[in-house]
Amino acid sequence: MRFVLHRLAAAALVVFGTVTLIFAALYLLPGDPAVLVAGENATEESIARIRELLGTDRPFWAQYADYLAGLAQGDLGMSFATQEPVTVRLWAQFPSTIALTLFASVVAMVAGVLLGIVAAVNRGGWIDHAIQSVMLFFTSMPSFWLGILLILLFSVTLQWLPAIGSGSFAQLILPMACLGLVASGRLMRMVRNSVLDVLDEQFVVTARAKGMPHRLVLFRHVLRNALIPVVTLLGILVGELLSGAVVVETLFARQGIGRLLVDAVGVKDIPVIQGAVLLASISFVLINLLVDLSYSVIDPRVRAEG
Amino acid sequence: MGERLASLDDIAPDLPARRIATRWRWSRRPRLLVPSWLRPGIALPLAVMAAMLACAIVPDWIAPFDPTDMGDAILSPPDAVHWFGTDHFGRDVLSLMIYGARQSLLMGACAVFVGGLVGGLIGLAAGYAGRRADTVLMRLLDIWMSVPDILLAIIIAAALGASLTNTILAVGLVTVPRYARVMRAQVLTVRSRNFIEAARASGCSEASIVLRHVLPHTLSPMLVMATLGVGSSILIGAALSFIGLGVIDDRPDWGFLLSQGRNYLTVAWWFASLPGLAITALVISVNMLGDALRDRFDPRMRT
């Protein structure tokens, strides 16, 4: 229990630190959001008035304190661009990104684990080489290029799948394939190496010597041990997927935090930027926390020491 | 979105070392005795990288045309004159790519340099200084890492404006935490070794200990990370171009070419696909080289 609380506290600290870091960064970097909000015909005075309205003319500490105070009450401020509460905008976009990231991780995991096992079992053979080469290719591609090729093939030429949008599951297929495939490469390598490691271990050799059928050995002993590192990679994977989602969301014209962030950065809509980063940061930290905790559950040795 | 870390030690330093089993290496069939550097796994990426470096260093000798030459043939497919076809300005795509190698490699290398330097310093400080400083720095790194790559790069690049220096800065800063972690892990390992104690006992100054004993041991994992990092830096840079934060130049980097060419994929596939392939080839080569380096230096570091 103390372990959990300890981790939670650390996680909260990290999130707090991220928010502060981004706040400071946005404050220091150039560009005045008031100019944009004031509109095209604005005079100097109306810009100054808007600055007052937005509160961007106050010193750093005042703005920061205000923001924290609002945060404590669950108020993330108002978007400079649309005058809507930031929470409303985030809430509208978040589910789409979560869906994309989740399904992409599923794709990555399924593809990575399956192919990793197949590759390991066929170690040195042509299947192994083929899988490794193809996966290497996928990991090294720019994700938006893969996305465009997918759209060209499956949407325009074959007309099997929709190219844009975020309403239905069908619209999720191409984006999640794009994101997931690129991420699955690393996972495949890790699983492959992990399975190979375990295959070499004493207890496996012993079990096989004792005459246990190959498949049983695989499932009982190898997999359980081999998949432990995969859980660890999950946390980082999600971070990368969140990051890759930005590009994929833009390309496939989907809703999402990534696109929201890109748009907000363009107009220097500070509250939205902070809100989006906060959300991404919390997600990342939470997932890693879960990974840490599940780790100790899966592997009793860690629990004993941790 | 490329490689991020090098070892299990890195992700979960608390794990008992036992989990990392030693492996023996399968040699390929047929078993030939071949010097390790000539194996296809190394020779091929080396050749590719050498070719790209040549393009970066002396493009004028290699490129058939001036990349800024806007000819009459617009969006024309690959033929005897223009091996890779022409783009929407009538420029020769092959020449563009050759000249673009410099920007791409420069961006990748410099971003890695920035990240490695800053990260290395932080990692060194964290590993070498006391526990309290270490914890503070590690938390800072956690914060740094908790913002997804591209998001952070976008924020920095968008605010600073689009230029090569700013892109390098943005991409470099984003990759700092991974170098810091590797450095720190290595420093912690080395620090407790006997010969360090011996050096200290024999009167060497802390500074010289760091320079002459600690740092050399950290070089190999950092080098491996750096090699792998070039690939991921280029990919992040390409993503920035796609978002619209790329650098506009007479001799654009591959990411920018890919970004421009994507709108022409249905009418002129060569414009985007070939730079895309080039990026992929570079990243693959860099990854393979990084792997080879890692195998050579420390097989235990395999993930």
Added chain:
Amino acid sequence: MITRRHATALLGAPFIIPARAFAQGPAATPRPGGELVFGLDGAAVASFILDPHDSGFAPHNRVFRSIYDSLVVLKPDQSVGPWLATSWEIAPDRKSYTFKLRTDVTFHDGTKFDAEAVKVNLDRVARRTGRPLTAQIDIGPYEGTDVLAPDTVRVRLSEPFTPLLRSLSKTTLGIISPAALAKHGDAIAQNPIGSGPFRFVSLVQGVEIKLERNPDYRWAPQGAAHQGPAHLERLTFKNVPEESTRVAAVQSRQVHAADGIPPQNVVSLKSNPSFRVLEKELLNLNYTLYLNSRKTPWDDEEIRQAFRLSLDLDAAVRVIYLGTTPRAWAPLSPSIFASAEKQLAGSWKPDLERAKQILDAKGWKPGARGIREKDGKRLTVSFADTQGNREKRLDVIQFIRRQIARSGFDLSIDSQPNATYRQKLTDGDFDLSGASQFAPDPDVLSRLHLPDGRTPASVAKTDDAEISQWLRDGQREGDVEKREELYVNVQRKLVEKVLAIPVYVLLYTIATTDQVQGLTIDTHGFPEFHGAWLKG
């Protein structure tokens, strides 16, 4: 999504005759119902502003043209015809307009349209409290509106303002329900309530806007395809800023239509019988390049000449737009009243030698890497940009960069987020920039070239007494021919003195699948969905 094509393939082509075969018949009767999904080129907008009085951004205007009606409609001959206003009288001193209004119009919230509504709307646009609205400039020297009767209203101006009628045909002076204004205030941007053929259902910021048919609609403007409610049941705009995705969406039939079709796809879509491409000139202040005439050395007309003589815009437009768009000679697009396109066509030719001579004479000598220098300063041109490669504008700049490098100019592209860009324009911290502005009346030139009343973030810093006088006179001149002459003079001088370098005429393009019928583009260049319907 399984399309009819799959069904055809699966069930055996000989037995299922594709609908395409019927498309070539005589004009079919419109089929009511259905949802038209439109892929909108909305650029990377953070938010939709559906407040007609507060948006100069063309994509938004294309959306809310279907939500709000205007008092008058712009006819193809550039005169105005009746819409919500049935007739009007202009007082002899031309300082007041008396409009007679329709009495059968209701807003989407059920309230009635009357003279009071007109007053509320115009007063709002002219308001002096709160943030100034973008449309303010469209009503000029507005003084007030008097409600003479429920169906009669008099608009008073402090001076004659001839552009008023055409301005009233714009989306920017669309009529909002006063009750909604009272309720939402400026938040009308996210809760639009007008009287148009479609009413607002919902929106997701930056992503999509959903509209549905207004069943009570009976007041289409003169010249519309039909008078009753729209055929379509629902109209959904999906924002697809990514050009290749937008085209792919049409080609894969995921959307029924999409606009902003890039030149390279226009050709292939036109030749494909399953798709149609609609094109129309957008009434526009053409995309024009402006040298910052307040900054040295651009305050010197001869240097500006040297700059322009180094440009080959014919080549640039031909290469980049692949022949799908014409080059612009005058600041105003060809169909706008008083456009000087004919008069100025061919009025200057690129002359690299002459450009070099001028620069030599002025003391700019070729220096390192061919870039000219004078007194230690390099001849740099910083092009301020914020919109990215919209309409391939940055491609144009890249193209001309090479051209002017031959004379020794060093052009660099300075891309900034919108807020920083506007600040730079206001501070005059740029050498070259470009802009366009959709508008039906030549008075749009005043927005850039008339110093008083111009926004401080204007791209053009023109301050020429003669031009200013012509523009002011043009605002007041009632005689059509005299007015035309004034604006032709303005354009001629702008071009002669290189205060404006027009580049290309924008052809607004919409690609539709063959299912879409009756989709038209109005005189302004905005899509009209009132007459649209879906086949099959």
